[in-house]
Amino acid sequence: MTSRLFVASDLRALYAVEEACFDPPLRFSRELMRSLAYDPMCRTWLGMVDNIRAGFAIVGLDGEQGAFAPTSAYIWTIEVLPAFRRLGIARQLLERVEESALEAGRSAVELHVAERNVEALALYEA
Numbered sequence: 003m004t005s006r007l008f009v010a011s012d013l014r015a016l017y018a019v020e021e022a023c024f025d026p027p028l029r030f031s032r033e034l035m036r037s038l039a040y041d042p043m044c045r046t047w048l049g050m051v052d053n054i055r056a057g058f059a060i061v062g063l064d065g066e067q068g069a070f071a072p073t074s075a076y077i078w079t080i081e082v083l084p085a086f087r088r089l090g091i092a093r094q095l096l097e098r099v100e101e102s103a104l105e106a107g108r109s110a111v112e113l114h115v116a117e118r119n120v121e122a123l124a125l126y127e128a
Contacts, residue, residue, distance in 0.1 A: 003049060003050065003051050003056070003089060003090060003091055003094060004049075004050045005047050005048060005049050005050065005094055005095060005098050006047070006048055006050060007045065007046065007047060007048070008039050008045075008046035008047070008048060008058070012039075012046075012048060012055060012058075013035070013036060013039060015055040016035060016039065016046070016048075016055070016058050017032055017035055019055065019056075019057060019058060019081050019082075019083055020035060020079075020081065022083055022084065023081040023082075023083070023084075024081075030079070038060050038062070038078055039060070041062070043062060043063045043064045044060055044061060044062050044063065044078070045060070045061050045063065045098075045099070045102040046058060046059070046060045047059045047060075047061075047095050047098040047099065047102075049082065049086075049091040049092075049094060049095050051086055051089070051091070054086075056082060056083050056085075056086035056089075056091055057080070057081055057082030057083060057086060057091045057092065057095060058079075058080075058081055058095070059077065059079065059080040059081075059092075059095035059096065059098065059099050060077075060078040060079050061075050061076065061077050061078065061099040061102050061103060061111070062075060062076040062077075062078055063075050063102065063103065063106040063108060064076075073107075073108055073109045073110060074108055074109070074110040074111065074112045075099070075102070075103035075106065075108040075110070075111045075112070076111070076112050076113065077099055077111060077112070077113035080092050080095050080096060080099070080122070080125070082095075087121075092125050093125065093128075096125060096126075099111065113126065
């Protein structure tokens, strides 16, 4: 597994991952996904397995539109296609998110996660 930053040609694949991972109303809109991916205050990381875009993470480096302290970054999402889960992709993406936050001078990373999302809770608690 490797990871790399988003490039424009990734947008369609990112949204395909979004559609595979979330149903409405939890699914991001195409417009929001595009906005975050191109936002200069966000970093979008892709998890790659054999040239397949298996997952991605988006971190906002200015908090959630100012909702958090200016020293915090905000994890918008970490998603991995079901067929590629349990391979360490989400953990590696989380590491890239943390590195991006540190490089931007942020001392904390904030997020929201549903209590019923047991897998995500285990990742973040670890």
